[in-house]
Amino acid sequence: MIAISNNEGASGIGATAHKLLGGAGALDAIEAGVRLVEADESVRTVGRGGWPNLLGEVELDASVMDGSTLRTGSIGALSGYLHPISIARQVLERLPHELLVGEGARRFAAEIGAEAGDLLMPHARTAWARWFAEEVDEAQRAAWPDVPMAELCKQAIDPEIGRDTTVFLAQDMAGNIGAGTSTSGWGWKYPGRLGDSPIIGAGSYADTRYGACACTGVGEMSIRAGTSRAVVLYMKMGMSVEEAVHEAVADMRSLKGGLIGRVTIHAIDTAGGHKVVAVNGLPENHYWLWREGEAEPASHPAEIIAVSEDAAPKPTAHRRYERMGL
Template sequence: MPESVVLVHGGAWAIPEHLWDASVAGVKAAARRGHQVLAEGGSAVDAAEAAVVSLEDCPAFDAGKGSVLTYDGEVEMDAIIMQGAGLSVGAVGAIRNVPNPVRVARLVMDKTPHVMLVGEGANKFASAFGIEQVDPDTLITPYARKELEYYKTFKKTVYSLFNKTEPPSGHDTVGCVVVSASGATAAATSTGGITAKMPGRCGDTPVVGAGAYADDQAGAVSTTGHGESIMKVCLARHITSLMSTGQTPEAAIKGGLEYMESRVKGFGGAIAVSLDGGVAAVFSTPRMPWAYVQGDTLHFGMHPGQHCTEDL
């Protein structure tokens, strides 16, 4: 039986050098946390949730604390979680003032007949289940404020930066995929979106088959990149479908990213695990921090072609 895998990413974008160390440390800690949950008897979806909570709590990433700002200077976050058994899924969109949107998504999956709650309704639901509502300023970093000021000054948003002539910039998305030793799969993705987005904008993250997908008959995928492009091609489902035909996770992600670029000129990245324990983290942007635990080894990287290992 294949070994379990917990694989995370911290977003595919042109990560500036001052965030390199924090980004790598953040994904390593999240992969370890997810692995710990599995080792203690937790389910695949428990591990995915725990890993993404760890990423949301790290201000180096655009999710939870560290989320980027809308044009109006506010934080609106999206998250999704999915388990491959029965294709159960929960998501939230444009939720505010909660430290861990993925926890609310998990409650939507477990406690409601719905798939997605958004805006004020998502916040009311979170409060009803005891999720702490925090001062929005606690979620905002100085970097996020400076980034919004820059885009307002130059009348440019990150929509324009996902092309070949100017590499992607701006924070982006975190995620986790898991396959347990028994073959159970799960995926979770969380984001604060893109800097200077219109208030109320939801990207790919909370959309089933775009921001994440998990299927116990194929594997699990979490995506990152330009949300509008990812939604148009249903990237996570596209990659999962390719894995279901027998393609390796690496080949499936490459095929999905090539398809997205050819059809809508979009760029990004994805992580994926297959039922046989195959693992891949592939991106068409300058950098994407990733890490996974398999067996007694922690694997991690961020730059193209980089693959480092550490013993647990």
């Protein structure tokens, strides 16, 4: 058994480990842990502690994936509900669909009796009001919200360093692997923006036969590179979890233009191995890890890799595939 979460998962990873020890399935353990992070108002990038969009509204994204069935459930641009991870889980359990967004997501949340609540906490309300007063000109304020917002989005700066989320990966007692994500997304984002968290294959992917991966940081990069699915696919092709993550980093070096920034890739394999790499990361980048036999989850530093064209090694996948006859 193994459970892993990013730095934002501190308040939930212990619950996930406890659930796994008690015989819970991977998704049940992940959901329990993520719910605690969503409820932790000190976490500025997840749940009700998160930052709002340009309109001053908190929009939440979440996803789950069952690695044994390859079924998924995702929620995007959801407002007014406290635990998007549980709503995403119910998409998986109750619907023939994989992803709901916006008004449809809210309708579904109400239909299943999900817990509603105010998401805009005082710290975020104050920060947004200060931004609105200082960065939006008088004419725009007078016409608000019926103003063009594309330039405001480009000029907006996160009120705190980082565009993060929380991600949980787990393998349960029976060997089943799952993944879960939850986020409030990029602060001051354009309304309706989806990052990688609700996009299966970009922000997360799980396959009990090979392993799982989930990403935090600038989701636009993970979407463009299909990072989480790529890592699992590289493991399927015979790479170790470490090699697979490094190959996914090499993929990111091909991205040109757009929003390029920090991404942390978290991955586990079926044998209890793991790898966490922070692309363009900061020294404080860390993650939480628990393995069977350990008393409590522990914090570990992520490997820091700078993505620059000058330092970029050539991808190794094609050579490995040639040796495999693929």
